[in-house]
Structure formats: C-alpha cells, structure tokens
Amino acid sequence: MVTMRDVAQRAGVSIATVSFLLNDTKPVTAATRARIEQAMVELGYRRNMVARALASRRTHIIAMAYPALEHKFGMSTAEFFTSAAEAARKEDYHLVLWPVGNDGVELRELLGQGLVDGVVLMEVQLDDPRVDVLQQAGTPFALIGRTTELEGLSHVDIDFDTTVEDAVKHLYDHGHREMALISGDLDDPRFHDYGPWVRTEDAYRRVAASYGLPVVVLPCSDTTQAGKLAAERLLAEHPETTAMLVLNEYAALGVVSGLRRSGRDIPADMSVLSLLMVPETAAMTDPELTMMRTPGPELGQLGTEALIRELEGADPLPPQLVPAKLFPGATVTAPKAPQPKASAGRRAARKARS
Amino acid sequence: MVTMRDVAQRAGVSIATVSFLLNDTKPVTAATRARIEQAMVELGYRRNMVARALASRRTHIIAMAYPALEHKFGMSTAEFFTSAAEAARKEDYHLVLWPVGNDGVELRELLGQGLVDGVVLMEVQLDDPRVDVLQQAGTPFALIGRTTELEGLSHVDIDFDTTVEDAVKHLYDHGHREMALISGDLDDPRFHDYGPWVRTEDAYRRVAASYGLPVVVLPCSDTTQAGKLAAERLLAEHPETTAMLVLNEYAALGVVSGLRRSGRDIPADMSVLSLLMVPETAAMTDPELTMMRTPGPELGQLGTEALIRELEGADPLPPQLVPAKLFPGATVTAPKAPQPKASAGRRAARKARS
DNA sequence: TCCGTAGGTCACATCGCTGTCAAGAGTTCA
DNA sequence: TGAACTCTTGACAGCGATGTGACCTACGGA
The missing domain is CATH 3.40.50.2300 (Response regulator)
Structure with a gap:
C-alpha cells in the first residue's frame, strides 16, 4: 500500500506538507504542489480513509x-x-x-x-x-x-397540507363533491405514529371540512391486496362517492384493481387520485394514474x-x-351526474372514522 | 469517549488484556474477565471501529x-x-x-x-x-x-435453466403449444451484456426447441410501458400465441394491461407467467400473476x-x-381450443429474433 | 531438584493520517 | 542592518485499537 510517507519521500517533502495539500489546510507553493501531485500520480497513491478518520475523528x-x-x-x-x-x-x-x-x-x-x-x-x-x-x-x-x-x-x-389541498382542489374543480380518502392504517401498531399517514389524514379532514365536503376516511395499509379490499368496502359503504384519494402507493394499485373488479370504469364511474407516488408506479395501471408526485x-x-x-x-x-406536485394521468374526470342530495349517504359518511 | 485504556485502568489490567478478551485472541482467567467486563459496563465502553479497523486492517x-x-x-x-x-x-x-x-x-x-x-x-x-x-x-x-x-x-x-424449464413445462402441461417469451431488451447498450437477460433468453430458446415449440422472443425493457407495447406487438405479429412468459417484473405488469386493453381476457384468452418476480408485485395485477418467485x-x-x-x-x-420456484397465481390456464396447425404463424415465429 | 511447557499478562511498536507548534525563508519598512 | 511580519515547511505527538515478543508464574515429569 502506498502511504503518504512514500509520497512525501518521493516528492522530497514531509508528510505534513502532503497532508496540507490534500486537505487544503495550509497554503503550498505551486512548485511543491506540482512535485507532490506528480509523486502521487506516479505511485498511484490513494488516501486511506480509515487512518484519516481515526486522526481527524471524521469518517465522512x-x-x-x-x-x-x-x-x-x-x-x-x-x-x-x-x-x-x-x-x-x-x-x-x-x-x-x-x-x-x-x-x-x-x-x-x-x-x-x-x-x-x-x-x-x-x-x-x-x-x-x-x-x-x-x-x-x-x-x-x-x-x-x-x-x-x-x-x-x-x-x-x-408539505402534506399543500399536497392534500391541491389534490382536493383538483377533484373539486372537476366537480366532485363526494370524495373519500383511502388513508394509512393507523390501527397497525407499527404505524400508529407514522408521520405521513397521520399528517395526511389530518390535513384531509381539515381541507375537506373547509370545502364543505363530507369527510370519508378509510384505513388501508400499503399493499395491493389492502387497496382492493378498501375499494370494495368503500363501494359498499359509500356508494355515493365519485372520487377517491389514495395515500399509499401500492394500495392505489389495488384500489384500481378493486374498482375494476367491481365493474367500475375508471375514471367514468370513479375518479382516482394517488397522493405520494412516483411516475413508474403511476404508469403501472391502465389508465395511468393521476398522482401527486412524491418529491x-x-x-x-x-x-x-x-x-x-x-x-x-x-x-x-x-x-x-x-x-408533492400534481401529475395528471387519466384517472380523474368529471363525475357522471350532478350529485343528488343523498342525505342517507351523507350520514353514513359522517360516521366513518370521524 | 471511553477508550480501552480507561477500561484497562479501571480493571487494573493492561489494554492488551482487554483487547485479548474482546477479540478472544488469548485466554483470560475468569477473574480477570469478570473485572474487565464489569469495568466495561460501568464505563459504558464501546469499541471504536475506526481504530480497530486501522490496527487490524479489517473494517468489517x-x-x-x-x-x-x-x-x-x-x-x-x-x-x-x-x-x-x-x-x-x-x-x-x-x-x-x-x-x-x-x-x-x-x-x-x-x-x-x-x-x-x-x-x-x-x-x-x-x-x-x-x-x-x-x-x-x-x-x-x-x-x-x-x-x-x-x-x-x-x-x-x-438457475435460469431450471427456472425456464419449469416455467415452460408448466405452460406445456396446461396444453400450450404456442408460447412467446417477452425477454429483456438486449439492444439497449446498457444491458446488452446483462446476465439474467442473456441467460434467460438462451435458456428459453434451448428449452422451447427441446419441446418442439416455435421460438418466439420479443425484446422488452423493464418498464410497464414497454410491457404494454410488447403485448400489443405480440398480438399483432403472433396472434396464434396462447401463453406468454415475461422476464421482467415491471414489464409483466404492462403486459397484463396491454392485453386487457386489447380486449383479451387473462387467462381465458392468454395465459401469462412471470419469470423472476416477488409476491408483492405479483399481487399488483388482477388476477394475481402466476410467477416464478425470485430466490x-x-x-x-x-x-x-x-x-x-x-x-x-x-x-x-x-x-x-x-x-426460481413456481408460485401459482391465476393467470395460467389451458388454452381455449386445440391449436390449429397455423403454418403461417409458425413461419412468422421463426423469424423473430432468431 | 531442575527443566520444560503452557497459561496469562504486559509493554510497546504499529496502523496511516491529522494538526499543532516551531522554525526557516523571504519581504517590507524604519 | 535589523526588527517585524508573512509564507511555507517540517518534526512529532497523538487518534484508539491490534498483536508480537518477553516475562512471569505454576505445574508436572524426569
């Protein structure tokens, strides 16, 4: 192994000078610098990180x-x-x-x-x-x-607040008035305290309320299977829903499958917007998911x-x-018909996790 | 920072002895061991990996x-x-x-x-x-x-040979005689030499030949989009195909979308078997993919x-x-009808990438 | 009784580099 | 000419461990 000592010797300087050059801790004349650098090249010197770490108390x-x-x-x-x-x-x-x-x-x-x-x-x-x-x-x-x-x-x-705000606005602007959030599963002890889930859910409740929307939130862990089940449950419990926001990446894929399996067309029968996702995943569904892209x-x-x-x-x-910024895909469109004042649906909505 | 020296001092031994104990390099009396261990606990000693690495020339x-x-x-x-x-x-x-x-x-x-x-x-x-x-x-x-x-x-x-062999056998046993491999895209300069792609394709050509099957291989990079296109291309160029083996994980998802978009039912119209995949991904499609599980x-x-x-x-x-071991999902079944001797299809098949 | 052997312990050189302190070489100014 | 500085460079003491060689018991066998 080529050490600093070897380099110093060959360049005719002390090892301290080599160190100064390497770390730029003290000025070195152009001539000395050239000699040292040449020596390093000739010997193929590579500075040993372990020794450096020990001496400097920084491992980098x-x-x-x-x-x-x-x-x-x-x-x-x-x-x-x-x-x-x-x-x-x-x-x-x-x-x-x-x-x-x-x-x-x-x-x-x-x-x-x-x-x-x-x-x-x-x-x-x-x-x-x-x-x-x-x-x-x-x-x-x-x-x-x-x-x-x-x-x-x-x-x-x-910024969960802005993300959720933008997402809800996107759906609202398309005319949706009956939305649901497929959230994280905060009942799972491993995640009851998981920031993104808690913050998104909080933000959604706030934003939905501020838009005067009924608040429907369903828990769902981040698996495709869970997403399928959540979609089916939503259709059963809140048939008035016209748009879904899905928090978890893999759950979103399941939601799409679940809706389709239940005979729903996306986006004609149900708009789906994925919160926090990367383009590669969004491209996995057909049609491609509209998403808020994780930054x-x-x-x-x-x-x-x-x-x-x-x-x-x-x-x-x-x-x-x-x-997260909106990346339009092809899973959001206007709801089929203007929402009827389905008071029964409303009541059911209020019950869910609120 | 508590060092070995501190521990040695407190235990009334030399640092060498502490080192011997820690590394089990020389025997130490039970009494000494006890004193040292107690000292370590009392001081909350943690061995510094950087120093150890420098001295032993092993960073672990x-x-x-x-x-x-x-x-x-x-x-x-x-x-x-x-x-x-x-x-x-x-x-x-x-x-x-x-x-x-x-x-x-x-x-x-x-x-x-x-x-x-x-x-x-x-x-x-x-x-x-x-x-x-x-x-x-x-x-x-x-x-x-x-x-x-x-x-x-x-x-x-x-073991690509066995994996492909088992996969082909699975399809063959279901009655398929017109299969296609959606392989990797070896024309992509980044991957022209990528082991799994080369080996799988080679194995497939060998195995298919040994079963007396026409060899149809389409290149496809590992994205959902590429998978969709590959599926569509296959339907156009090789309409006689009844089963597809898909090498790449994300391409497989695209294949499923592509087939469905083209109005094909899976598995009724086309069986799909994914080579090299994990259960989480297999669960992303509906129906769940039959796969060879990556070990x-x-x-x-x-x-x-x-x-x-x-x-x-x-x-x-x-x-x-x-x-990779077979994990049956729900995307493989027997082909709809016995294969006609579609000689035109055969010829086209032989042309593809051979 | 003497020696050989094995088990335990210690002192200390080392690993390769950093960074402090001090000294040598120029410069400038009085 | 010398004092006062500014630049560069060098010597050397660590950093916190490892591991070699030496030493010091005991103990057993001859």
Missing part, C-alpha cells in the same frame, strides 16, 4: 438509516436514497443505506462504533425513539420527515445538504416543506 | 455495490439487500448498500480508500468491468450473478456467506445456482 460517512423490516423499500424510497447519495458525493461524503430497526437499538449500536459522522433518518414517526438515541449519542442528524417535537432539529418533509429527489438532496451543513459547522438550513 | 464493512443509476432499485433488489444485511450482521459484519456506477470507476475509488473489506456485486454483466477492478484491487468479493469467465470467482446466481432471500444470504468465508480465510463455498 453518512448513514441513511432505513427501517428495512418495518417499511418495504419501494421505488419512492429508492428515489430518496439515490438523490441523497448523489448530494453527499458532491460534498465529499459517502452516503450509504444502513438497515436498522425502528426501535433504535441497532442504531445505538451503530453510533457507538464511531463509524458514521451523521445520520439521515427515514420514515420518521411522530415520536421516534431513534431521535432520542441520536441526541443522546450526540451524533448530528437530519430527518426526512418530522417528529412532533421539532425544537432545533434539522428536517425536511413533504423524493428534492427531499433526499435537501436532507443530506442540511446534515452536511451541520457537520461542517455552517449555519443550519431552515427546515423545508416541499409539496 | 461489506459493501453491496449497486448500480443505482442503471438499474432501478425495485422490490426484488430490496429482498437481496435485506437478507444479505441480515446474514452479515450474524457474522459481525456491517453490510451497507453502496451506490456505484456500472463502469467500475466509482468502485475503484471506493476500494482505494480501504473502507470496505469485501464487496457483494449485484446486477452482474457477462463481462463486467467491476470484476476487473475488484481483482486488480485485490479486494475479496462475491457475485450475485455470473460473468462469463468464472474461474475461481465466488458466486451465486439464479432473492436465498441468494442474498448465500452470496454474503460466501464472501464472509473468503474474508475469514475459510474454505470457499461452492458456487450455488438456485432456481
């Missing part, structure tokens, strides 16, 4: 902590990851995906080992034990998502940048909320 | 090198990753997902830094520049997939174990080929 590794067991790693997550990795690389950091459990135990283990400078936390819960672990360990971190208690935490997140690339990048600023001791970036 | 980090830009990270890949990570953890290694380009440049960069002990290589091409990079660097590695030149390389892979969990684990054995200097595991 950022872990993206992902609860691989609790949350399936879908296309949306992949977007977060790749954009974050790219952002990190630009700043001379390695960003790697590190599978850790949601309870913080493995994360504590990891931090204790001093292998990572900072952590980007994914799939944040409103009250997330991993945040406590990170704070205790004193490891810098950024959240992609938000806890309830945000005091002084670097974070970026989806994964933006959030991955922003979150990583926020963390790196903290690591470098720069002024922290202000928290950012990015809305 | 395994990188799963994933070409994030070239290949989308889908559910199948996630399975590989999580099972590999688990296998690594059992052996006291960290396995992390490291995004690197397919050309080997970033990988070379990474290896030069001495941060990883070994590499699990995903999405292997038949002639993969990354393999050369790894060999040059002298870094141990295991392939999930196979290059053409396999001499002495640790690897595990899907992701097995391969992730086996590949990692093979690598670790190499790292530990144990006898290498023999290469393993694991077939």
